[in-house]
Amino acid sequence: MRGQAIVEARDVVLSFGETPALRGATFAADRGEIVAVMGPSGSGKTTLLHCLAGILAPTAGEIHFAGGRIDNRSEHDRSSLRREHFGFVFQFGQLVPELTVEENVALPLLLGGARRAAALAEARGWLERLGLSGAHARRSGELSGGQAQRVALARGMINRPQVLFADEPTGSLDSLTGEHVMDLLVAAAREHGTTVVLVTHEPRVAVYADREVIVRDGLVHALAADRSGS
Numbered sequence: 001m002r003g004q005a006i007v008e009a010r011d012v013v014l015s016f017g018e019t020p021a022l023r024g025a026t027f028a029a030d031r032g033e034i035v036a037v038m039g040p041s042g043s044g045k046t047t048l049l050h051c052l053a054g055i056l057a058p059t060a061g062e063i064h065f066a067g068g069r070i071d072n073r074s075e076h077d078r079s080s081l082r083r084e085h086f087g088f089v090f091q092f093g094q095l096v097p098e099l100t101v102e103e104n105v106a107l108p109l110l111l112g113g114a115r116r117a118a119a120l121a122e123a124r125g126w127l128e129r130l131g132l133s134g135a136h137a138r139r140s141g142e143l144s145g146g147q148a149q150r151v152a153l154a155r156g157m158i159n160r161p162q163v164l165f166a167d168e169p170t171g172s173l174d175s176l177t178g179e180h181v182m183d184l185l186v187a188a189a190r191e192h193g194t195t196v197v198l199v200t201h202e203p204r205v206a207v208y209a210d211r212e213v214i215v216r217d218g219l220v221h222a223l224a225a226d227r228s229g230s
């Protein structure tokens, strides 16, 4: 029996010109659940994540967050929703190279109108927790790949999001560094009860999830093995 979904896609269809990316995708993640979204290259994983996060609006179907429909809301509303309730970690960190590490981490709070001193203090707390306290004043462009992904994780979690969307968060890292980042990501999510939608094509990353789904040709399929035990 599944719990109440915090984020959900119902029969979502989206094409890029002639290319169908999603062809009736249905997906749900419960509160606090970590779900791995697997599948071959080009199958629609990133497009599904972007629809769930309100970045893309599907041409048919519905997206729901916390019990309310969001795909039919304005871009402005969806943008506020993302800022307030969602966190993001992408494959290459996508940090702002001109900003310091702590400024990068504080960015979601600063964009949300927080005071600079408070936002930077909060950022330093996250950096300490992720083993990066010595790096707070460095430019993010000077970091190693593993350090950059930990900074991206801190930035993704700083507003204590209800849902963290992670798209190949270890895709640019060697396996040992990737495992370290995943350990930290899962620990942070568990501690805050954050739901994680984790796009990956690496089975060794997917094992961190409670449950896996497979996207194939724009459709989502459940995987028989369910480690959540529910």
Ligand SMILES: Nc1ncnc2c1ncn2[C@@H]1O[C@H](COP(=O)(O)OP(=O)(O)OP(=O)(O)O)[C@@H](O)[C@H]1O
Residues within 6 Å of the ligand: 016, 019, 020, 021, 039, 040, 041, 042, 043, 044, 045, 046, 047, 048, 201
């Ligand atoms: N912005 C875009 N413009 C045109 N086509 C796109 C765009 N984004 C995705 N597509 C196409 O939509 C389909 C699904 O892409 P998507 O990136 O969602 O797949 P994916 O499973 O995440 O792939 P990968 O594992 O390679 O990242 C692909 O055929 C892709 O080429």
